[in-house]
Amino acid sequence: xxxxxxxxxxxxxxxxxxxxxxxxxxxxxxxxxxxxxxxxxxxxxxxxxxxxxxxxxxxxxxxxxxxxxxxxxxxxxxxxxxxxxxxxxxxxxxxxxxxxxxxxxxxxxxxxxxxxxxxxxxxxxxxxxxxxxxxxxxxxxxxxxxxxxxxxxxxxxxxxxxxxxxxxxxxxxxxxxxxxxxxxxxxxxxxxxxxxxxxxxxxxxxxxxxxxxxxxxxxxxxxxxxxxxxxxxxxxxxxxxxxxxxxxxxxxxx
Ligand SMILES: Nc1nc2c(c(=O)[nH]1)N[C@H]1C(S)=C(S)[C@@H](COP(=O)(O)O)O[C@H]1N2
Ligand SMILES: [Mo]
Numbered sequence: 001x002x003x004x005x006x007x008x009x010x011x012x013x014x015x016x017x018x019x020x021x022x023x024x025x026x027x028x029x030x031x032x033x034x035x036x037x038x039x040x041x042x043x044x045x046x047x048x049x050x051x052x053x054x055x056x057x058x059x060x061x062x063x064x065x066x067x068x069x070x071x072x073x074x075x076x077x078x079x080x081x082x083x084x085x086x087x088x089x090x091x092x093x094x095x096x097x098x099x100x101x102x103x104x105x106x107x108x109x110x111x112x113x114x115x116x117x118x119x120x121x122x123x124x125x126x127x128x129x130x131x132x133x134x135x136x137x138x139x140x141x142x143x144x145x146x147x148x149x150x151x152x153x154x155x156x157x158x159x160x161x162x163x164x165x166x167x168x169x170x171x172x173x174x175x176x177x178x179x180x181x182x183x184x185x186x187x188x189x190x191x192x193x194x195x196x197x198x199x200x201x202x203x204x205x206x207x208x209x210x211x212x213x214x215x216x217x218x219x220x221x222x223x224x225x226x227x228x229x230x231x232x233x234x235x236x237x238x239x240x241x242x243x244x245x246x247x248x249x250x251x252x253x254x
């Protein structure tokens with residue numbers, strides 16, 4: 001069979017055809033994949049007029065699996081020295097800074113549920129009494145900026161062990177006080193640099209940067225570092241995320 005004849009014949013509407021041509025330019029040429037390879041990897045039968053959206057989502061899910069497979073639970077993200085810290089640090093959220101949520105601290109409880117032996121709620125003091133770990137790492141936002149900061153808090157692995165989490169479960173999900181949500185794979189949740197940060201720059205997290213509790217995971221892009229965490233749950237069903245569900249690649253490892 002000649003190389004040419006292995007390419008699927010695609011019958012598409014002109015608008016779809018244009019989308020597909022763009023897709024091919026953006027994605028396939030860069031990755032060296034042909035449309036034939038894409039239909040094999042994604043199970044999308046391009047000949048049946050599958051929507052380009054569907055193909056892209058399938059590509060992204062395939063990409064998640066490859067990234068998860070390549071991810072080493074041991075390899076550490078780069079760390080920096082104190083004099084490299086970015087000051088002032090940069091704020092980002094899906095709303096402007098003046099809308100940062102106000103959290104009622106005396107009543108604050110972190111809820112932990114899902115595939116755990118002990119469903120529980122935690123006060124900040126209880127979290128502060130768990131072993132702490134500190135890091136100076138770079139937060140990289142998909143919008144094209146990055147900043148080096150210092151965070152400290154409880155390694156997520158320690159909390160998961162405390163509540164008797166099923167460490168063979170696939171995902172850990174996070175719900176935030178500003179309706180934001182996100183989730184990570186278990187290998188990343190157990191990574192030594194994945195922490196539930198209570199402090200930023202050696203002081204309690206300021207409201208802008210996620211008071212009272214945020215996830216700091218330097219092996220992933222900024223949007224997978226939820227701030228103002230209210231609840232954590234362990235699950236086998238991918239909980240998605242605020243940006244993830246709008247098409248940003250779910251794994252987003254760096
Ligand atoms: N609760 C919550 N967490 C969030 C966000 C948000 O809008 N709400 N934005 C994310 C994005 S896109 C980035 S880049 C980082 C920014 O963190 P920073 O404000 O500490 O720089 O927070 C992430 N966590
Ligand atoms: Mo971001």
